[in-house]
Amino acid sequence: MELKAxxxxxxxxxxxxxVVVKPPGGEVALTCGGLPMVGKxxxxxxxxxxxxxxxxxxxxxxxxxxxxxxxxxxTKAGDGQLAVDGRPLELKTAKPLPSSD
Amino acid sequence: xxxxxVLDMAASGFGDRTAVTVGGDSVTYAxxxxxxxxxxxxxxxxxxxxxxxxxxxxxxxxxxxxxAAGAGVPFVPLNYRLGADQLAAQLEAHPGAxxxxxxxxxAGADGDRFVGRQEFYDSLAVTGAAEPEAQDPDxxxxxxxxxxxxxxxxxAVLRHRHLVSYLFGTCEFGAAGHDEAxxxxxxPYHIAGVANLLSxxxxxxxxxxxxxxxxxxxxxxxxxxxxxxxxxIPTMLARIVEHLGEETDAGTPSLASLxxxxxxxxxxxxLRALELFGxxxxxNAYGLTExxxxxxxxxxDDHRDALSSADPAVRARLGSVGRLLPGIELEVRxxxxxVLPPGEPGLLFLRGDQVSGEYTGTSLLDDDGWFCTRDRxxxxxxxxxxxxxxxxxxxxxxxxxxxxxxxxxVLLDHEGVVDAVVVGLPDDEWGQRxxxxxxPAEGGHPDPEELRRLVRARLRSSKTPEHIEFWDELPRxxxxxxLRRTVIARLAEAQGTAAxx
Numbered sequence: 001m002e003l004k005a006x007x008x009x010x011x012x013x014x015x016x017x018x019v020v021v022k023p024p025g026g027e028v029a030l031t032c033g034g035l036p037m038v039g040k041x042x043x044x045x046x047x048x049x050x051x052x053x054x055x056x057x058x059x060x061x062x063x064x065x066x067x068x069x070x071x072x073x074x075t076k077a078g079d080g081q082l083a084v085d086g087r088p089l090e091l092k093t094a095k096p097l098p099s100s101d
Numbered sequence: 102x103x104x105x106x107v108l109d110m111a112a113s114g115f116g117d118r119t120a121v122t123v124g125g126d127s128v129t130y131a132x133x134x135x136x137x138x139x140x141x142x143x144x145x146x147x148x149x150x151x152x153x154x155x156x157x158x159x160x161x162x163x164x165x166x167x168x169a170a171g172a173g174v175p176f177v178p179l180n181y182r183l184g185a186d187q188l189a190a191q192l193e194a195h196p197g198a199x200x201x202x203x204x205x206x207x208a209g210a211d212g213d214r215f216v217g218r219q220e221f222y223d224s225l226a227v228t229g230a231a232e233p234e235a236q237d238p239d240x241x242x243x244x245x246x247x248x249x250x251x252x253x254x255x256x257a258v259l260r261h262r263h264l265v266s267y268l269f270g271t272c273e274f275g276a277a278g279h280d281e282a283x284x285x286x287x288x289p290y291h292i293a294g295v296a297n298l299l300s301x302x303x304x305x306x307x308x309x310x311x312x313x314x315x316x317x318x319x320x321x322x323x324x325x326x327x328x329x330x331x332x333x334i335p336t337m338l339a340r341i342v343e344h345l346g347e348e349t350d351a352g353t354p355s356l357a358s359l360x361x362x363x364x365x366x367x368x369x370x371x372l373r374a375l376e377l378f379g380x381x382x383x384x385n386a387y388g389l390t391e392x393x394x395x396x397x398x399x400x401x402d403d404h405r406d407a408l409s410s411a412d413p414a415v416r417a418r419l420g421s422v423g424r425l426l427p428g429i430e431l432e433v434r435x436x437x438x439x440v441l442p443p444g445e446p447g448l449l450f451l452r453g454d455q456v457s458g459e460y461t462g463t464s465l466l467d468d469d470g471w472f473c474t475r476d477r478x479x480x481x482x483x484x485x486x487x488x489x490x491x492x493x494x495x496x497x498x499x500x501x502x503x504x505x506x507x508x509x510x511v512l513l514d515h516e517g518v519v520d521a522v523v524v525g526l527p528d529d530e531w532g533q534r535x536x537x538x539x540x541p542a543e544g545g546h547p548d549p550e551e552l553r554r555l556v557r558a559r560l561r562s563s564k565t566p567e568h569i570e571f572w573d574e575l576p577r578x579x580x581x582x583x584l585r586r587t588v589i590a591r592l593a594e595a596q597g598t599a600a601x602x
Contacts, residue, residue: 005102006102006103006106006238008106008109008110017113017114019106019110021269059114059115059274059275060114060273060274060275060276073269073274075110075113075114075274075275076113076114096273096276097271097272097398097400097426097427098358098360098382098384098398098400098401099272099283099300099304099330099358099360099384100271100300100332100360100362100384100386100394100395100398101283101293101296101297101299101300101301101332101360101386101394101395
C-alpha cells in the first residue's frame with residue numbers, strides 16, 4: 001500500500017493505530033508486532049505479537065526511521081513494536097511547546 | 102493532510118472523553134465526530150456551497166465546522182455583531198450557503214437555507230453516519246473575514262493543509278491529561294477561536310465555552326469547571342485585573358496556563374496579572390489570520406526569566422512575542438527589500454507550511470513563498486521578536502518614522518493612565534504631528550504636561566505628542582484591536598480639518 005501523509009493504518013496484533021505524518025522516500029513495509037499494518041478500514045486476521053517484536057506504541061507519540069525518513073504518529077495506543085523493513089522505529093523526542101491556544 | 106483526519110484521530114484515540122461543554126450541555130469526541138459526519142452527509146445532499154455560522158460559541162459550532170470540512174465546502178464564521186447592512190453584504194457574498202444561526206434568522210433570510218443552531222445540532226443525533234471520503238488537502242477549509250482596522254474587511258483563505266500543518270507542527274496529539282479543561286472566551290469568527298477549538302481537540306482537552314465575556318463570569322467559570330488553560334485577549338485581561346481590584350490572588354488554583362494575544366498588552370496590566378495569577382504560567386502568542394494563528398510565542402519560562410532578570414535586554418523580553426515556532430521562517434526587511442540584521446526594525450516577512458497569505462481571489466505570497474505581514478518589528482540577539490505595530494500606523498514627522506507603540510508604552514506606564522493611543526494628524530510644517538489620546542484611571546486626571554514630560558524624558562522631543570486629549574474610552578473592535586482610523590477621524594472632526602485619506 002502506498003504510504004502518503006495522512007494515511008491511517010492499524011495493527012494486526014493489537015489496538016495500535018498510526019497516521020503517516022511524513023511519507024517514506026520509497027516503498028517500505030511497515031509492521032507492528034512483526035506483522036504488516038493494514039489500512040484503517042480493513043479487517044485483518046488478528047494474531048498475537050510475534051516473538052522478538054514485543055514493544056508498545058504510546059498515544060500522541062511520534063516514531064521515526066532514519067534510512068527511509070518515515071514519521072508516524074500514534075493515534076491509538078497498543079502493543080507490538082513498530083518497524084520499517086525490519087528496523088524498529090525510534091521514539092521521536094521533542095520538548096512540547098507551551099499551549100498558546 | 103485534511104482537517105477531517107484530526108477529528109477522526111481524536112474520536113478513535115479518546116472518543117469517550119468530553120470534547121466540548123457549553124452551559125450545561127456536553128458532547129464527547131465520538132459524539133462530535135458522529136454529528137459532524139452526519140452534517141457532512143446532509144450538506145452533501147443539499148448541495149450547498151459553503152456553511153456560514155452566525156452566533157456565539159455553541160455545540161453547533163464545531164459540528165458546523167467539521168461538517169463543512171467533511172463535505173469539502175468552506176466554513177465561514179461571520180461576526181454576529183455586525184450591523185444589518187454589513188451582515189447582508191457578507192451573506193450575499195456566499196449565495197449558496199447553509200446558514201446556521203443563533204436566535205432569529207437575520208433580516209431578509211429566505212427560509213430553507215437558514216437553520217437555527219439548536220435545531221441543526223439536534224437534527225444530527227443519528228448514529229452510524231459514514232466517515233466522509235478522503236478529501237483534497239488543498240481545498241478551502243475556512244474563510245475568515247479580517248477585522249479590517251485599516252481597510253474594508255476581506256476574507257482570508259485557509260486551506261486544510263495550512264490548519265493541519267499548524268496542528269501537527271506545534272501541538273502534541275492527545276497530550277492533555279484527563280482533568281484538563283480549556284476555557285475559550287474568544288468569538289468563533291476570530292482565528293484565535295478557530296485555533297483554540299482545533300488545538301484543544303487535537304490535544305484531547307475538554308473545551309469550556311463562555312458564551313459572553315464578563316470578568317466575574319470568567320473567574321467563576323475557571324473555578325467551577327476547574328479550568329486548567331485559558332486564552333484571553335488583552336482587553337479581557339485588563340478587565341479581569343480591574344475587577345480583582347485590591348485582591349492579592351485571583352483565587353484560581355486550577356489554572357496552569359494563561360495565554361494572551363491578538364493585540365498589544367499594556368505592560369502595567371501584564372505585571373499586575375503576573376502578581377495575581379502567581380501560580381499560573383503565562384504565554385504570549387503572536388500570529389495573524391493569514392498564518393493560521395500562532396507563529397511565535399513567549400512561554401512561561403521566558404516570562405519568569407524576564408521578570409527576575411537585572412539585565413535590561415532580558416527584562417525587555419516581557420514586551421516581546423517570544424521566539425518563532427518550529428517550521429516558521431522570518432525575515433525583517435527594509436522598504437527596499439533588504440534583509441536587516443537583529444536589532445534593526447523593519448517589515449516582518451513570514452514563510453512556512455501554515456502560512457496562507459491568501460485572500461479570496463489573490464495570493465499575497467511572493468515567488469519564494471514569503472508573506473508580508475505589514476507588521477513592523479525587530480529581533481533581538483537571542484531571536485526574541487518584538488512587534489511594533491502595523492506599518493500603516495507609522496507616523497512620519499519631519500521625515501522621521503515613528504512607531505506609535507513606543508510612545509503609547511511610555512504613557513501606559515503612568516499610573517493614572519489605563520489606555521492610550523498616539524496618532525499622526527496632518528501638519529503643514531512637519532507633514533504629520535503627534536496627538537495623544539489617554540483614558541485616565543477611574544477618578545484620576547493626570548496632568549497633560551506631566552505626561553508630555555514623561556515621554557520627552559524617556560524618548561525624545563520629536564516623539565513627544567504636541568497635544569494630549571482625555572477620552573472615556575478608545576474605540577476598539579470586539580476582539581480588542583484599536584481602531585486608529587476612528588481616533589484620527591474624531592480628532593480631525595473636532596479640529597474642523599478633514600481626515601487624511
